[in-house]
Amino acid sequence: METIVQNIQGVPLNHYILFCSIIFTIGVIGVLTRRNVIIIMMSVELMLNAVNLLLTAFSAHSGDPAGQVFVFFIMALAAAEVAVGLAIIVMVYRNTRSVDINALNRLRG
Amino acid sequence: MSVFYFVAFLSIFFALMTIFTKNPVHSVLYLVITFFTFTIHYILLNAQFLAVVNFIVYMGAIMVLFLFVLMLLNLNKDTEPLKSNLVKFMGVVAGACLLLTVAGSLRLMEVSNPIVLKNPDIGLVGSLGKVLFSDFLLPFEISSILLLTAMVGAVLLAKNESKKA
Numbered sequence: 001m002e003t004i005v006q007n008i009q010g011v012p013l014n015h016y017i018l019f020c021s022i023i024f025t026i027g028v029i030g031v032l033t034r035r036n037v038i039i040i041m042m043s044v045e046l047m048l049n050a051v052n053l054l055l056t057a058f059s060a061h062s063g064d065p066a067g068q069v070f071v072f073f074i075m076a077l078a079a080a081e082v083a084v085g086l087a088i089i090v091m092v093y094r095n096t097r098s099v100d101i102n103a104l105n106r107l108r109g
Numbered sequence: 110m111s112v113f114y115f116v117a118f119l120s121i122f123f124a125l126m127t128i129f130t131k132n133p134v135h136s137v138l139y140l141v142i143t144f145f146t147f148t149i150h151y152i153l154l155n156a157q158f159l160a161v162v163n164f165i166v167y168m169g170a171i172m173v174l175f176l177f178v179l180m181l182l183n184l185n186k187d188t189e190p191l192k193s194n195l196v197k198f199m200g201v202v203a204g205a206c207l208l209l210t211v212a213g214s215l216r217l218m219e220v221s222n223p224i225v226l227k228n229p230d231i232g233l234v235g236s237l238g239k240v241l242f243s244d245f246l247l248p249f250e251i252s253s254i255l256l257l258t259a260m261v262g263a264v265l266l267a268k269n270e271s272k273k274a
Binding site: 010011012013014015017018019021022023024025026027028029030032033034036038039041042043045046049052053056057059060061063064065066068069071072073075076077078079080081082083084086087088089090091093099 | 113114117120121124125127128133136137140143144147150151154155156158159162163166167170171174175178179181182196197199200201203204205207208211212215218223225228231232236237240241244245248252255256258259260262263264266267
């Protein structure tokens with residue numbers, strides 16, 4: 001426990017910001033370049049996790065537990081979002097027999 | 110200190126593999142490994158409650174849900190039609206622009222002081238629970254309504270269609 005606490009000492013906050021923005025960018029690239037709806041939702045999860053980690057790092061940096069409580073709320077929100085999103089994907093697949101994002105073009109009416 | 114950089118490298122590597130793997134099932138498995146490295150990050154920050162919640166909720170529940178849907182729709186082969194190379198290139202360029210903007214704005218700041226855990230037991234279950242049930246009691250109750258709404262919505266969405274078909 002003490003060694004774990006000592007292990008993190010010395011990592012600058014800037015490196016956390018840089019690391020989380022790299023992960024967030026990977027998520028954005030995934031949303032922009034893939035066509036499978038499920039993989040697009042996974043990229044959104046990746047972005048949510050990057051933000052969660054950055055919130056936790058700032059919370060540990062400033063000694064305020066409110067940031068970690070907020071991460072807890074974001075996780076509850078992500079669970080709800082995934083449940084509804086996957087239900088929508090299953091319904092779209094039943095109607096169109098594909099999970100291609102272009103199949104949703106017909107929503108344009 | 111070097112543990113952080115090693116785990117950060119692993120997270121970036123597996124996140125890239127998640128995006129660029131053709132097979133969706135392999136993609137889900139790489140994402141599980143990425144979330145595991147995030148759990149290690151939480152442990153390194155001594156946020157033990159978040160580490161456990163991340164482990165159970167993300168790796169246990171959400172990823173199993175993704176895997177279930179993939180298997181249910183029988184998509185475990187690479188049937189995905191690829192986007193044109195131009196769209197892929199534009200996507201990567203847009204992402205690189207975002208990263209460059211953030212990194213460039215970081216350069217304006219001086220090297221920040223390293224993270225020092227002033228209050229090491231901030232992320233333990235006890236102290237977080239005290240904050241959650243005193244300051245954040247109303248949002249906590251409202252989030253239960255959110256979860257109930259999501260559950261009702263998911264059941265309705267999935268059930269309605271099967272009755273018709």
